[in-house]
Amino acid sequence: MEAVLDAQGLPDQAAEEHAAEHVERARVLPGEREVDPEDERHEAEPGEHPVLQGRRQPRPDEPADERAREDGADVDERAGHARRSVAERRRVRGFGSVATPCDILLVALGSTGGLAAAEDELLGGLRRAGADVWVVRSSPPRDVRTLALTDLQWARAARRAAQAGLLGHPPRHAVVFSTVTSALLWPDVPAGVRRAIRYDAPAAANRPGRHGVWQRGAERRRLQEADLLLPQSPGTLEESPVTTVPAIVLPIPVEPSAPDLDGPRDLAAVTYATNWRKKGLDRVLAAWAYARRDGETLAVAGASPAQVLDAAREGGMTGVPAGVEVHPTLAPAEYRALLRRARAYVTAPRREDYGLAQLEALADGCALVSTDAPGPYVAVELARRVDARWIVADDRTPHVLAAAVRAALDGRPADLVARTHAVLAPYRRAATDRVIAEQVLPALTAR
Structure with missing residues (x-):
């Protein structure tokens, strides 16, 4: 030891x-x-x-052992998660x-x-x-x-x-x-x-x-x-700044959240906006104000009403546009249920490192409408293969994104679920498991 x-x-x-x-x-x-x-x-x-x-400052009346x-x-x-401090573990190890x-x-x-x-x-x-x-x-x-x-x-x-x-x-x-x-x-x-x-x-x-x-x-x-x-x-x-080290591309797997994705889709669109500036919620709301028709609803997940209002104002509006419902906190299963009700997923990120939320939307049968953001944005390339009209230039003009939203809502293909699942095949769990078993594990364990 x-x-x-x-x-x-x-x-x-x-x-x-x-x-x-x-x-x-x-x-x-x-x-x-x-x-x-x-x-x-x-x-x-x-x-x-x-x-x-x-930085969190402890309250004057806060016990010292409860401070940050x-x-x-x-x-x-x-068999379960045992939470112990480093000091406790040291004491345990010290006794054999x-x-x-x-x-x-x-x-x-x-x-x-x-x-x-x-x-x-x-x-x-x-x-x-x-x-x-x-x-x-x-x-x-x-x-x-x-x-x-x-x-x-x-x-x-x-x-x-x-x-x-x-x-x-x-x-x-x-x-x-x-x-x-x-x-x-x-x-x-x-x-x-x-x-x-x-x-x-x-x-x-x-x-x-x-x-x-x-x-x-x-x-x-x-x-x-x-x-x-x-x-x-x-x-x-x-x-990556380093390209000389052996590398194996290993995606995060994504699966449909239900076996049947042919149920009613009563929501026009969903957007995920926990990080609303990065996700471009201001641009999404501005586009929604132009694209929406009577009776259509955009569900905003992961942002508070105050944050949605801030985003609307940053997008040049005095208030939140009509037809927006806010879901500040959702359990993962609730969020995926929301996706299964939506015809489209709309986002306008300023940078995207992967796009897991968008991949989940594709897996659950949503048309993905997005700006072509900088970064290793996996989902946008897959969405472009489904229908290139739904991917627009990284443009701050809301009319451009609004036109793509309308194209997705009005021209949703009957075979969209089959199309999205076809492009997602390399990102399904079975595919990533093969990469791990055939490439990653041998590379980690070879002598």
Whole structure:
């Protein structure tokens, strides 16, 4: 056990201090806005990091042990989740606990529901391929003010989780990090153990300026040091600053939410807007105001009424246009039920790293109407193959998007579900399971 990480003498301390030094320099002056309202990366969405708006200050009457702090890892004990602090686990190990080896250790970030679901899919795929996989999950860190600090906090949490896993469940073959952020401060691993990184978009592309002041350099080093890269799309690999490391494209699988998708579709359209600026809700609402006909409804999921109003005003309107219903919080099953009722899914993202919500819409038989946003936007290429009229240039003019919305609503093909499922075939679970069994697992376990 001495060769494994000492959880108190952190092996990557120098890297952490280097990152923290640059983050400190990146802080803005008092009174300056920490997150640019035009920066689409400042809110959380499925598969991305949450952007925390301000450092949480403890209330004067708040007990010290309830104040915000950095917790240890959440360790999946297979029979259930046992949540213990790092200190508690150290005490347990100090009294002769025995490590249980595994084939692969998965270091999961779980910073959003969408990312957690993607990590669970990866875990399931590896286990279905026959690997003995142990997963450790990062505990949510305290709130901080900037994206650079947010990533630093999550990277620290992921390192603690990785150390816990390496101590308690040393892998025989590989450690897989579920995101670049979870790998930025990775610990040392035993000799002969491979390191792989799964990711949707590199910081080199989605952390510009001060938002990626330390992450971009750390990312370049980690990607170069990895034994295997698992980008979620070819576009992800194209944006990567490192192209010399072996890579296997491994998409997030998506499945229809019901066997029968031929039920009534009483909603004209749905849009997902948890990160409303990035998703371009202001542009969607402006287009909806032009495209809507009497009796048609646009369901906005994941945004509060106040956020929808803010988006409408940013889109040049004095209020929310007619025919908009708001669903601030929906369970995943409720959201998919909403998709099954909709004829179209409308979005106008300013950047898209993958497009999981759009892929789910295609899987549930929606016509996908979208702007052709920058980024490794997988869903837009599939939608273009279904009907190119529904994909428009990344244009702020609402009339262009409105015309595409009308084309999708008025000309919805009778065989749309068959078409969408045909283009989604490489993204179904059976297809990604084959990639894992035939390519990923052999690359992780070969001697």
